[in-house]
Amino acid sequence: MxxxxxxxxxxxxxxxxxxxxxxxxxxxxxxxxxxxxxxxxxxxxxxxxxxxxxxxxxxxxxxxxxxxxxxxxxxxxxxxxxxxxxxxxxxxxxxxxxxxxxxxxxxxxxxxxxxxxxxxxxxxxxxxxxxWGDYAVTALPLSQGSPLQSSDVVMQTGDLTKLPAGIITDLSMLEGKKTLLNMPLGTVLRPDLLKSMPVVMQGQTVQLSSRGEGFVITADGTAMQTANVGQVVDVKVSSGQLVKGIAQANGKVDVRF
Structure with missing residues (x-):
């Protein structure tokens, strides 16, 4: 209160x-x-x-x-x-x-x-x-270009109004990211300090996944573009049809169309 x-x-x-x-x-x-x-x-x-x-x-x-x-x-x-x-x-x-x-x-x-x-x-x-809330800081020194892992980050609690604008308060915002520069221990993480990494490469075989009420359909296909987490990518399936989906951090493609 x-x-x-x-x-x-x-x-x-x-x-x-x-x-x-x-x-x-x-x-x-x-x-x-x-x-x-x-x-x-x-x-x-x-x-x-x-x-x-x-x-x-x-x-x-x-x-x-x-x-x-x-x-x-x-x-x-x-x-x-x-x-x-x-x-x-x-x-x-x-x-x-x-x-x-x-x-x-x-x-x-x-x-x-x-x-x-x-x-x-x-x-x-x-x-x-x-x-007063939680925000992400580096749990150890990180080198430029390092992919972020869950063990690289720890959440701290403080007055968010005293911190730089746009700080990361949700660990999901770190998915598929790498560092833009060297970061010492305890660096407060912001989106402008990070860069998205491609999770799907053009020509790569990826798994398509489509979910509905009570069912999940999966299929393999070939990615037609390189994509970062959250980006739309075209995937060609065995029939030759192009299917659009959203690239996920695990390299899979989620079909939502």
């Missing part, structure tokens, strides 16, 4: 038509507070602790809904609003992210008041979205 941890700093912005206000907390002087239209004295206010709690809950619920399906356990840390900041009462809040922003690592989540008896407001809360 995602957890909420409050830390002392926050980036806050309140937007009004035609003008964007940015406030960096904590507030240094009390006379700065009325300058923010969200805090205007003529607007009804609720106790800061109550409205702040609703802001935190809105952020948490939004992040939880948007991070379902992430490759690991999601931990959410929300930085608190300064206790001296007062926010106008709001009947309904909603969370959002700026277009193009990703809920990954340190980011900002917007909270807007969409239903209020007073002037609507918008603020941004700094949030750290951590994703």
């Amino acid at each position: 995602a957890s909420m941890k409050l830390r002392p700093d926050i980036f806050l912005a309140a937007a009004i038509p035609g003008l964007a206000w940015f406030l960096c907390c904590p507030v240094q002087a009390a006379d700065r507070v009325p300058a923010n239209p969200v805090m205007a004295n003529q607007q009804p206010m609720v106790p800061a602790s109550d409205i702040h709690t609703r802001v935190y809950q809105t952020v948490m619920q939004y992040v939880q809904s948007q991070t379902q399906g992430y490759p690991g356990k999601v931990n959410i840390e929300i930085q608190p609003l300064d206790s001296r900041i007062r926010i106008a009462e709001c009947d309904l809040m909603e969370g959002f992210t700026v277009q193009g922003a990703r809920l990954w690592g340190k980011t900002h989540v917007g909270v807007r008041c969409v239903q209020s008896a007073t002037k609507p407001w918008t603020l941004y809360v700094q949030t750290d979205v951590q994703v």
